[in-house]
Amino acid sequence: MAMPAPDQSVIQRGPQIIAALRAILPGDAVIDDPQETRAYECDALTAYRCPPLAVVLPRTTAEVAAIMQTCHRMGVPVVPRGAGTSLAGGALPTADCVLLGTMRLRDVLEIDTDNRFIRVQTGVTNLSVSAELEPHGFFYAPDPSSQLACTIAGNIAMNSGGAHCLKYGVTTNNLMAATVVLTTGEIVQLGGPELGPDGLDLLGLFCGSEGQLGVVTEATLRILPRPEGARPVLIGFDNAEVAGECVARIIRSGVLPVAIEYMDEPCLRAVESFAKAGYPACSAVLIVEVEGSRDEIADQLARIRAIAEDLNPVEFRESRNADEAAKIWKGRKSAFGAMGKLGDYICLDGTVPVGQLPFTLRRIGELSQQHGLEVANVFHAGDGNMHPLILFDANTPGDLARAEAFGADILRLCVEVGGCLTGEHGVGIEKRDLMGDQYDPADLAIQMEIKDLFDPQWLLNPAKVFPLEASARFRQRAAE
Amino acid sequence: MAMPAPDQSVIQRGPQIIAALRAILPGDAVIDDPQETRAYECDALTAYRCPPLAVVLPRTTAEVAAIMQTCHRMGVPVVPRGAGTSLAGGALPTADCVLLGTMRLRDVLEIDTDNRFIRVQTGVTNLSVSAELEPHGFFYAPDPSSQLACTIAGNIAMNSGGAHCLKYGVTTNNLMAATVVLTTGEIVQLGGPELGPDGLDLLGLFCGSEGQLGVVTEATLRILPRPEGARPVLIGFDNAEVAGECVARIIRSGVLPVAIEYMDEPCLRAVESFAKAGYPACSAVLIVEVEGSRDEIADQLARIRAIAEDLNPVEFRESRNADEAAKIWKGRKSAFGAMGKLGDYICLDGTVPVGQLPFTLRRIGELSQQHGLEVANVFHAGDGNMHPLILFDANTPGDLARAEAFGADILRLCVEVGGCLTGEHGVGIEKRDLMGDQYDPADLAIQMEIKDLFDPQWLLNPAKVFPLEASARFRQRAAE
Structure with a gap:
């Protein structure tokens, strides 16, 4: 997957940018030692790696706002990151970016069982939300496999699901309100306590937007009583x-x-x-x-x-x-570990209408023979959310590219049978260039116009979600 | 509720506009006889009335696109209308508008019980969708009280609910995909068959946008097996x-x-x-x-x-x-009819957290004494969606204004206790000027920037949803 060339003018201004960040944040919140930034060079799509210019680890919404304002003023790309468990490269840094980690935003702000919500900073992990609720007899429904590590920030960015989303829906169905920091550093409140919000549903728009529109620092989540x-x-x-x-x-x-x-x-x-x-x-x-x-x-x-x-x-x-x-x-819970023992794999994430499952499974088998690569299927069948695992050998030159080509064929198949490119992992860099298979140019253009409205300089989480060529045109337009 | 002065330059060009519409539509699809346009002068908020310049009744997405293109080119406001059952004045015409009625878009396009969806043109009524599904053993969950008359187009515009939405969610939770015509006449497809869509959730953004962003002509709706x-x-x-x-x-x-x-x-x-x-x-x-x-x-x-x-x-x-x-x-089903026998009433629609119901009910009683007007409460309590009915006498000068002031106090109370201005009726003209009580200027501004992106001339459903003063500033900006 190609990444755009980093902006050398930003890299050259690295020392000034880091100094500006240090001026607004506590000492331990800015990391620029290459030994330490290396920990952030990839997410769970480990085939792609790139250390960021610097890492910032804010503790409050105000700190996030100050970071965004500074980066906006200095024209520096910002890549938000939850726990880095994205399988689609949704949190892959660029060499010219400030990586904004949310993991220190980990306060539980309010639990209200009468009105069935919990309000948290978004760096808390998915599992710890349910752990907080356990003594009250409640739980938070979305449960990605990575729930021990993944954060609410990442769940919102990717509109994450999990095994239980068949009954309870994905993140967007369980998110009631959010505090969001825009590119400019402006802080806005989205959503409300119940049902649809008044006016335009910006909360829904942010949920699943993969860090393209802003950074969510606080979230009010719907909670449910634990079943008997x-x-x-x-x-x-x-x-x-x-x-x-x-x-x-x-x-x-x-x-x-x-x-x-x-x-x-x-x-x-x-x-x-x-x-x-x-x-x-x-x-x-x-x-x-x-x-x-x-x-x-x-x-x-x-x-x-x-x-x-x-x-x-x-x-x-x-x-x-x-x-x-x-x-x-x-x-089932050990399936991914078991596959890892067999060799390297990429884990796909496409969705098909449930009635198309038998046909899709048969076609994946045929494609496997065609590409000469093994595939295993383990997935959330009730909502048609497939996770084919393609096995390959990372040490065989060209094998990753073959696996990726096979994966792209499977995702195109999902679209052909009336499904879509992702169920819960998001588009990231992985499926960016397949968006044109899912959407007509006009459909994609209005998505990109909205991105452009929130982030006219295209500084937020670059090279994700939208086809590289298309987003390059918008970046070009911004530069003119 | 003040409405902006109509654009006299549009009214003067009335004959040319009607001729242009007749040139692109079948003869019976354009109505400009004042006797006939009068039927469209109001919706269910009957205190406000204004006949439109003309009414158009398209039968296809292509006809809707031609209408939008023509009105866009000629700078004519368009007010989309489902069945006109809005209690918030969401479909109130202006004197300089073309009213676009969806009632002839009434084809059922596809029923797929295996994949649990129905695809319809949006002029079909809510109840007829479930009637179509009955022989198959399925139903469509959202069930507004007006379901005999109201259309899917209106349900999507208002993100409608109903008594059963406690368990099954409101329209946005049951809408899978939509065909939308933008102001320019461009046709786009939003959403997909399952879960969250890839990229930005524009379908969620359109759902509940009250005709501010485009006209939804076809919809794919999630269907459910009838319970035993x-x-x-x-x-x-x-x-x-x-x-x-x-x-x-x-x-x-x-x-x-x-x-x-x-x-x-x-x-x-x-x-x-x-x-x-x-x-x-x-x-x-x-x-x-x-x-x-x-x-x-x-x-x-x-x-x-x-x-x-x-x-x-x-x-x-x-x-x-x-x-x-x-x-x-x-x-329960005769409650609104019964209240009508007692006199004129306005029916409000606010939502509060369920835990705040007892306090809110007590405060509404106190406000009733303060304003000297009777109020009755009949509502969907499970999700805190209140519908206070304020009784007044339309023949007593000043009584409507008093009822509206009382209503505004109740809605502000809903916001104060952590709720919002609407559960299912939408904002319309009724709650437009209270949006400032719900949202900070920054929160409202980003909603209006999105409206502005989709409709830079502010021609779509004017004077609804956003405070009049604020939208006037945007219209001014467009004119400059």
Whole structure:
């Protein structure tokens, strides 16, 4: 993935820029030692690396505002970063940027169970939000796999989901209000306590905007009472397409599980040899989890069993207690680790209509043969959010490029069947140049006009989201 | 509510404008006979009326694009209108505008139950969408009271809700994609089939934008399988605040009814004398409806009964069959009609955090005494979406102004307790000048900059949503 050449005039002014930042921030909040900035040179898309000019770690909205104002005045690009867990290169620095880390913005500001919200600084991690809520009997629904590390700032930037978003929606469905710092350093409040806001929905616009419009420093999140219980079942099929059909029938029936996870045969093989979860040897396994009171769980499981049994599963395994439930989840939770043992991989993130799952899985298999690279599928099937893992060898020259070409074909396939390029990882640098496959030039142009409105100098998180060529035209326009 | 003076230069060019529209549209699609344009002079905020210069009734996206292009070229304001059921004056014409009615855009384009969507032209009515889906066993969730008449175009413009939005969300949560015509006549596609879209969430931005950014001509709507059954209960309390507390406890408990409706004593009196629904004579009645399988319904009702009985209700009435269920809903559904018998009223629409309901209800009672005007409360309590009805006499000079002043005080109260100016009716002309109470100048300015980006001449649905004084400054800027 090409990155634009850094602005040498910014790099030359590095010492002045760092001095200006030191003048407005506490001593420990500005990092420019190359040994230390190296820690920020990539996110979870580790194939791309570039140390930033400097790293700033503010503790307050006021500090963020001061940083933004300074960088705006001096014409310095700013790359916001949560925990750096983006799989799409959403937080990849450029050599001429100030990387703005949110991890020290970690105060919990208010918990209001009556009105069902928590207000936090956005550097808190996703999991710690639910941990804060646990003594109150509540939880925060979006649960990305990276939830131990990833921050609310990153979740908002990427509109993150997770296994449970089938029932509870993604971040945008659980975000009530936000404090945002614009490029100029101006601080604005977006959203309100309930329902849609008055006027234009700027909160929705910011959610998923991948740091293109501003930096979110505080967020009010909707919280939910913890369900009385939850129970997973495992369903094995000896035919991948029938497993896809089972997902479609469950969704169509109106049962609403909290999660429907899908693992195909290559994934199952890797998982079995790694985690020994005791999964059946078959073509596809679904893990379906339902939540609620004892009666609700029993009722939903009975309906799911009836649907599955019509399709002759190899196995239908209910969990009778917490141990058995943990065992069912164990393999799924170790899937990414298990794949890592097999070699290098890139993890894709595309979404297709649920009814298109069987066709899409078959086509991915064909593409795998065409490109000569193995692929494993493990994903959130209930909402059609696929995560094909393409295996390659980073030490074989050209293998990464082949894997990327295969990945691009899969994402184009998602668009062709009526889906889109991302479910929850965002566009980042990874899918930037595929946006033209998803959108007509006119559709993309109005997105870029809005970006241009908020960031006329195009300083915020450069070279992400929009095709490089198109954003270069806008940057050119700004320079004239 | 003041409206800006119409642009006389547009009115003088009326004949040329109408000729230009006739040149691009079928004969029956342009109406300029004052006898006929009068039918469009107001929406459901009938205190304000103004016939438009002309009315156009396109049948296709291409016709809408041609109209927009022509009006843009000739500098003519365009007021989009669904069915004209807006209670906030969202579709009030100006004397210099072309009113663009969507009611002939009424084709159902596609029903896909596997992937759970329906695609329609936006002039179809809300209720007819669910009627189309009924043979398939599905429904469309948002259900405004006006659903027999109101269109999907209007629902999207206002981000409409309804009694059932407590469980299923408002329009923005059920809208997957849209075809939009911009001011210039350019046609763009927004959104995608599932989850959040790639890049910037322009679909969310359009939803609830009250015709300020473009005209939505086609929409892809999420559909849901019809639940097996639904059952309402009626709970009467002799203390309004305790009824509010009951709502808060139900929400906090994690039971998620599809609807929690609240009626206070003045409303109950009016409803009893009008509809004789057999409601108990008490201070407040809640109607709580749950949905699901027989077991799920029984389970939820048991939990609601336990919560209610802790609060000593005057009555807890379960419905045992469809007749009894209909009887419980009868009074609620006739509430607006019943209030109409008592005299003229304005129906407000503000939202407060659920925990603030008891305090807000008490303060509204005090404000009623202060302003010397009666008020009745009937509303969607589960999501804090209040609809106070202020009674006044349209034939008493000054009474409307007093009612409006009282209404403004109530809406400011909603903002003060952490709520907002609207739940589902939109801002329109009614709440336009209160936006400054909700938003800081900086927050409002970025909304207006986005409006300005999409509509630099400020021709689309003038004098709505934004404070008149502020929008005049933008219009001035455009003219310079």
